[in-house]
Amino acid sequence: MKMVIAIVQKKDSNHLQSALIEAGFRSTRLASVGGFLSEGNVTFLIGVVDPQIPMVMEIIREHAQSRDQFVSSPAATDLGRSTMPVNVQVGGATVFVLPVEQFEQF
Amino acid sequence: MKMVIAIVQKKDSNHLQSALIEAGFRSTRLASVGGFLSEGNVTFLIGVVDPQIPMVMEIIREHAQSRDQFVSSPAATDLGRSTMPVNVQVGGATVFVLPVEQFEQF
Amino acid sequence: MKMVIAIVQKKDSNHLQSALIEAGFRSTRLASVGGFLSEGNVTFLIGVVDPQIPMVMEIIREHAQSRDQFVSSPAATDLGRSTMPVNVQVGGATVFVLPVEQFEQF
């Protein structure tokens, strides 16, 4: 048994949670703030038996990995105001796997 | 030294916290959301020396274990509306015990 | 790699976070409540490689340790109301270092 602690962006958290539930993993969500920009994120606690760690990792990677996204940004040009697509990085997950010595459910 | 991470229902959290304090255990509470129904719950972090793990487990079990509860539920019958007691499951605790390599208080 | 879990008073948390960032440590903040008086505090999760544990400990100690502070307190005296400086203890940090078996960033 391990405890997976995954910190992901808030915008990825609902999709990730649904994917975890679909795969049969219960998770606990904690609202958190972090990173150099102090943006809001979500910390997931997931109890996982050892052989399922790779599957959980894959689900997290699939639903929360850092990726580029084009967003419209208002920009002033010679011809007046227009919107220019800007490439921003979204998502990203930081994942720790901690050993668990005892696990109980009451 | 171990870190006990206990996830319990919000409605059980105050009683559990009082019982932990009474027994001399300091705990830190984090508001959390979890389970398949995404209900609000509370995640406790409790630093515990090894010989006291069974005592902490017993306090958690006593105050937060899953149990049946009868609640009144409005129901329509042939003779009009009445309230029928309905058996629902409340409470429940998920507890992880993690090893601690170093502990400091400043 | 270790996970440092540090619980500090809310009033020390911003200064501590800045100091951690300045030293190059990313941290995740969770709002928490704890201690015998149930005051609001902050739980930091910090992923740290082993040789940097002493540096992180020193930063936490420097910015969050328990210390005396004189605060003005209204007091009634024979000569009418005045303010008397009162010595109160502020700050304080509880720090756990947990082993990490796997660490991933996506």
Ligand code: NI
């Ligand atoms: Ni999906």
Ligand code: NI
């Ligand atoms: Ni009781």
Ligand code: NI
């Ligand atoms: Ni400073």
